[in-house]
Structures are given as structure tokens and as C-alpha cells.
Amino acid sequence: MTMAQTAGAARTFPQGEPIIQCQGVHKWYGEFHVLKNIDLSVAKGERIVICGPSGSGKSTMIRCLNRLEEHQKGSIIVDGIELTGNLKNIELVRREVGMVFQHFNLFPHLTVLENCTLAPIWVRKKPKAEAEEMAMRYLKRVRIAEQAHKYPGQLSGGQQQRVAIARSLCMSPKVMLFDEPTSALDPEMVKEVLDVMIGLAEDGMTMLCVTHEMGFAKSVADRVIFMDRGEIVEQNTPNEFFNHPQSDRTKLFLSQILNH
Amino acid sequence: MTDNVHTGNIHTGSIPDERPPSNTVGPVAWLRNNLFNTWYNALLTILIAWLLFKAIPPLLDWLIFSANSFGTPPQVCRQEGGACWTFVSEKLRFVMFGTFPYDEQWRPLVTIVIIIALVLASCDRRFWKPWLALVWIAGLTAVGVLMWGGVLGLTYVENTLWGGLPLTLMLSVVGLSVAFPASVLLALGRRSQLPAIRVISVTYIELIRGVPLISLLFMASVMFPLFLPTGVNFDKLLRAQIAFIMFAAAYMAEAIRGGLQAIPKGQYEAADALGLNYWQAMGKIILPQALAISIPPLVNTFISFFKDTSLVIIIGLYDLLGTAKAALSDPAWRGFYREAYLFIGVIYWVFCYSMSKYSQKLERDLRRGHRR
Numbered sequence: 001m002t003m004a005q006t007a008g009a010a011r012t013f014p015q016g017e018p019i020i021q022c023q024g025v026h027k028w029y030g031e032f033h034v035l036k037n038i039d040l041s042v043a044k045g046e047r048i049v050i051c052g053p054s055g056s057g058k059s060t061m062i063r064c065l066n067r068l069e070e071h072q073k074g075s076i077i078v079d080g081i082e083l084t085g086n087l088k089n090i091e092l093v094r095r096e097v098g099m100v101f102q103h104f105n106l107f108p109h110l111t112v113l114e115n116c117t118l119a120p121i122w123v124r125k126k127p128k129a130e131a132e133e134m135a136m137r138y139l140k141r142v143r144i145a146e147q148a149h150k151y152p153g154q155l156s157g158g159q160q161q162r163v164a165i166a167r168s169l170c171m172s173p174k175v176m177l178f179d180e181p182t183s184a185l186d187p188e189m190v191k192e193v194l195d196v197m198i199g200l201a202e203d204g205m206t207m208l209c210v211t212h213e214m215g216f217a218k219s220v221a222d223r224v225i226f227m228d229r230g231e232i233v234e235q236n237t238p239n240e241f242f243n244h245p246q247s248d249r250t251k252l253f254l255s256q257i258l259n260h
Numbered sequence: 261m262t263d264n265v266h267t268g269n270i271h272t273g274s275i276p277d278e279r280p281p282s283n284t285v286g287p288v289a290w291l292r293n294n295l296f297n298t299w300y301n302a303l304l305t306i307l308i309a310w311l312l313f314k315a316i317p318p319l320l321d322w323l324i325f326s327a328n329s330f331g332t333p334p335q336v337c338r339q340e341g342g343a344c345w346t347f348v349s350e351k352l353r354f355v356m357f358g359t360f361p362y363d364e365q366w367r368p369l370v371t372i373v374i375i376i377a378l379v380l381a382s383c384d385r386r387f388w389k390p391w392l393a394l395v396w397i398a399g400l401t402a403v404g405v406l407m408w409g410g411v412l413g414l415t416y417v418e419n420t421l422w423g424g425l426p427l428t429l430m431l432s433v434v435g436l437s438v439a440f441p442a443s444v445l446l447a448l449g450r451r452s453q454l455p456a457i458r459v460i461s462v463t464y465i466e467l468i469r470g471v472p473l474i475s476l477l478f479m480a481s482v483m484f485p486l487f488l489p490t491g492v493n494f495d496k497l498l499r500a501q502i503a504f505i506m507f508a509a510a511y512m513a514e515a516i517r518g519g520l521q522a523i524p525k526g527q528y529e530a531a532d533a534l535g536l537n538y539w540q541a542m543g544k545i546i547l548p549q550a551l552a553i554s555i556p557p558l559v560n561t562f563i564s565f566f567k568d569t570s571l572v573i574i575i576g577l578y579d580l581l582g583t584a585k586a587a588l589s590d591p592a593w594r595g596f597y598r599e600a601y602l603f604i605g606v607i608y609w610v611f612c613y614s615m616s617k618y619s620q621k622l623e624r625d626l627r628r629g630h631r632r
Binding site: 105122 | 524526527529530531533536540545548549552
């Protein structure tokens with residue numbers, strides 16, 4: 001073993017107060033074992049990129065964190081609340097955890113502004129004027145304020161994804177989950193979405209991103225997690241992860257995505 | 261035309277616009293494209309033209325040219341042939357209001373006006389606010405007061421005397437407006453995560469949908485009283501109304517379920533991920549989209565139930581069709597069934613066609629803007 005590898009392997013995460021703690025999490029789809037003994041602790045303000053081949057369970061894992069998927073074994077504690085069948089607790093966690101989807105999932109029957117104000121008004125019980133003011137602030141931040149009164153169907157993919165990010169931010173979440181946010185975009189629109197995400201990271205948002213954008217991982221992540229066949233195979237700082245991968249599976253994966 | 265049309269690969273746009281060839285525009289081209297484009301279409305066109313030529317003149321002759329105008333006595337009508345519109349003018353009030361006391365028939369007339377006004381007001385999307393429900397309650401209370409009477413100096417009129425258009429409108433409008441929310445709950449229940457609610461909804465829908473409406477009406481009028489303790493008497497009209505509501509709710513629930521199934525899973529997930537609870541997610545995200553998709557099958561059900569109210573005749577209630585039939589049983593006017601059925605057919609058609617037209621407009625309005 002080289003020095004670098006030892007140093008990388010020995011490094012422990014996280015370094016701050018944890019906001020998400022998963023211990024021994026398992027999940028099955030019928031007979032299929034999707035998540036195997038996941039231990040993951042995320043500190044406040046940490047920026048994590050999760051990568052791995054398709055079908056490795058990375059989306060399933062982050063979807064367990066706001067219980068869009070149910071885990072069958074182990075414990076997940078988010079913001080001090082354990083995720084169980086308790087609906088009230090699930091709703092409490094979900095208001096603190098924003099999620100951005102691969103296919104945006106904006107509400108097509110509402111305008112961009114209404115998409116952003118709906119949850120603050122109904123879940124956070126904010127007055128309409130206040131919710132709108134905040135929505136406009138976030139829409140400005142994702143540089144799409146001038147489209148506020150359009151419907152999602154009238155926007156490009158990149159614009160829709162930026163609205164989806166603003167919609168999540170309007171709930172003032174403590175954690176943001178990104179589930180392949182740029183995978184459904186035309187190549188020329190990837191950058192505008194990544195720029196918004198980089199801005200968020202710079203502002204200290206706790207983020208977990210499932211993405212294949214390795215450039216993004218290198219420039220903003222505090223930690224890169226590599227998953228394969230339902231397991232966390234390796235996790236490290238981007239520098240160590242890309243320059244000194246430990247396991248053969250990681251090396252193979254990196255060679256496949258970086259050499260083309 | 262000129263040599264400099266193309267400069268390299270750059271089109272300079274100097275070809276002047278020309279008119280299309282004369283055989284591709286104008287009435288002759290239209291005829292050729294639409295009526296005579298193939299030999300069998302040409303044949304069909306000729307056949308249909310011949311049928312129309314055979315059918316329309318006699319029809320117009322009966323309807324208008326040889327028709328006997330209002331006031332011609334029935335005996336004369338019978339000799340003359342041609343439509344006898346006296347039947348309509350003579351029997352108008354009976355067909356419209358049934359056996360409601362003659363001097364009090366302004367009351368069902370006002371009822372008709374109130375119900376139509378309520379429906380028209382509800383058609384405007386700007387009025388889709390919570391207070392509309394209050395307007396409906398007030399309107400229907402007014403209708404009840406007018407029809408029953410017994411207060412405010414109005415004489416009491418038993419509901420066995422009600423009939424004609426107000427009865428048709430009340431059965432369908434009250435029936436559909438109660439059945440609609442019930443059907444939404446049933447449709448949601450059928451897709452519920454809770455097994456008990458799902459089983460109840462499925463059982464209800466399949467049970468009610470599996471029997472003919474006519475048998476449900478019979479059951480409501482004949483069998484239901486058998487289960488009640490003696491002395492307790494449930495109003496016949498109310499029983500028919502409940503049977504209608506139960507039946508319509510089951511049918512509409514299936515129309516709405518179709519819409520619910522068309523909503524992508526991502527919409528549910530996005531609503532959940534934002535922390536909306538079940539009713540918020542359904543009320544704000546899922547139902548507005550699902551109902552918009554369900555408009556064509558829903559309106560189909562609305563139209564068919566509006567007409568199916570005429571089945572109440574089998575349990576002795578006289579709706580519009582019933583009063584028309586009753587009018588025909590008057591010995592002096594026996595045999596003028598064409599005039600009678602044509603007249604009420606036109607009334608039914610006006611209502612159903614308005615529903616259809618409105619639904620098309622609503623679909624256009626709701627689709628505007630939010631195309632995926």
C-alpha cells in the first residue's frame with residue numbers, strides 16, 4: 001500500500017455535527033437486495049457526490065432519506081427524527097429535505113411562481129405575499145425570475161430544472177437531495193443547472209447529489225461516495241477518490257467514465 | 261428565374277411568391293379532395309346526396325310547409341296531415357310542469373330559471389371559489405321552498421304532483437352535484453394504500469356498476485321500504501334521487517380513476533417530497549390534473565345521466581318524458597306522438613349539446629398554457 005492510499009482509507013467522515021445518520025440500512029425490492037448494510041453519516045454543510053454504475057442503488061439510497069422509498073432494516077435519522085412508518089414524522093422530515101428529480105416533476109397545471117409558493121403556503125402556512133416574495137428571490141437566484149408567470153411546459157429543460165431547484169429552496173430546507181439532476185437535459189443545458197448547484201454549494205447548503213458529472217464532483221464535493229451492487233464500496237475526498245482509488249471496482253468504474 | 265438566386269450556398273430569397281396551381285385551390289379542388297377523391301367515395305357521395313334529396317323535402321314539408329299552425333283543432337290536423345303544432349302550444353304547460361297546480365305553475369318556472377342560473381354561474385371558472393357552494397345551498401333551498409311551499413304564504417304542494425322539466429332538472433342537477441364529490445372519494449378510495457378503504461370502494465363500484473339502473477330504481481321504490489320498520493315512510497322522489505346518486509357516483513368514479521392513473525408517478529413524488537400531506541397533494545396537485553383529463557368521460561356520464569332521469573317513469577314519477585307521454589294519453593290528442601317526442605327531444609338536445617359544447621371549451625381553457 002502506498003502512503004496516499006493509507007491516508008485516504010484512514011480518513012473518517014464526517015467532521016461536523018451530523019444531520020443524517022444511516023446505520024445498517026437494508027432494502028429489498030421483493031427478493032432483490034437493493035441496499036446492503038448502508039452506513040452513512042452526513043455533517044451539516046457537507047457536499048457529497050454519489051456515483052456508481054446504473055442499478056447500484058444510489059438513487060434508491062437518497063430516496064430513502066426522505067422516505068420516497070421505505071427501508072426494511074436498519075435506522076435512518078434525519079435532522080434528529082427517525083424515519084419509520086409514522087406519517088407525521090415523515091412529513092416533518094420532508095419539509096426539511098428538498099429534492100430535485102431527474103425529470104423535474106414540476107406541476108404542469110401551475111405557473112412557475114405557483115409551483116414555488118404552493119408548499120410554503122400549505123405546508124409552512126406562510127402568508128401568500130410572503131411566500132411570493134421569497135419565491136421571487138429564489139427564482140432570481142436561479143436566474144429565471146422573468147419566467148415566473150409562465151407554465152412549466154413553456155420552458156426548456158434546463159429552465160425547468162432550475163425552477164425545480166428554486167421550488168425546493170422555497171421550503172428553506174436543511175438538506176438538498178439531487179437525483180441525477182442533469183441526466184435528462186440536453187448537453188447545452190447541463191452547465192446552467194450545474195452553475196446553480198455550485199452556487200448553492202458555495203453558500204454552505206448540505207447537499208447529496210447522485211450525478212455522473214465528475215467535473216462537478218471534483219470542484220465542489222467534500223466527499224465522493226462510490227456505490228456498486230447496493231453497497232458503499234468506497235468513499236473519499238474527491239482528490240483521493242479520483243487520483244488514488246482503492247478498490248478494483250472503483251478503478252474499473254472510473255476508467256469507464258473518464259476514458260472516453 | 262434570375263442567375264443570382266443562389267450565391268454559393270446562400271439563398272438570397274429573390275424568388276417571388278407565386279400563386280399555387282389553379283387545380284389545387286378553390287371550390288372545384290375542394291370537391292375533388294373531399295367528395296370525389298376515390299371512386300368509392302364518389303359513389304358514397306352520390307348515394308348520400310340521393311338519400312338527402314329523398315328525405316329532406318318530405319321532412320321539411322311535414323315540419324313546416326304542410327304543418328298546421330298553432331290553434332288548429334286536432335280534428336282538422338288529423339285530416340290535413342302535416343305536423344300539428346297546436347299539440348305543443350296546447351300541452352306546453354302540462355309537458356313542462358306536469359300535474360303541478362295550474363295557478364301555481366309560476367313556481368316550477370322560477371325553479372327552472374334558478375337551476376339554470378346556478379349551472380350557468382358554475383360554468384364560469386372565475387366563480388370557482390368556496391362561496392359558490394353557499395350560492396348553491398341558497399339556490400337549492402329557494403327551489404325547495406318554491407316547489408313544496410307551505411311557507412311564506414305559498415300553498416303546500418306534495419312532491420307526487422311535481423313533474424316535467426323541473427323534475428328532470430332537479431333529479432339530474434342535484435343528483436350529479438352530489439354524486440360528483442362522492443365519485444372523487446370513491447376513485448381515490450379505489451387507489452388508496454389502506455386495504456379496508458380500497459376493498460369497500462371496489463366492492464361498491466363493482467356492485468352498483470354491475471346492475472342496471474332500472475333495477476336499482478325498482479329496488480329503491482319497491483324493495484327498500486320492505487327493510488324499513490312499519491310506519492316509517494321514505495319519500496319516493498328522495499329514494500329515486502338516492503338511487504341515481506349511488507349509480508352515477510360509481511360510474512363517475514371509474515371515469516376519474518382513469519384520469520388518476522394518467523398522472524405520472526413523479527407528480528406524487530414531488531408533492532410528497534415537498535412535505536404535502538395526502539389531502540393537500542390530492543387537492544392541489546393530483547386531482548386538478550386528473551379531473552382535467554377526465555372531462556370527456558365525465559361529460560359523457562353527465563349527458564347520459566341527464567337523459568337516464570327519464571327512467572323514473574317506471575316508478576311512477578313524471579319527468580319531462582313522462583309528462584309528454586301522459587299528454588299523449590289525452591283522448592283528444594291521441595296519436596300526435598311525433599310532435600310530442602320531437603318537442604321534448606329538442607329540449608333534451610339543447611341541454612346535452614350545451615353540456616358538450618361547454619366541456620369542449622373547458623378542456624381548451626384548462627389545456628392552455630400547461631402543455632407538457
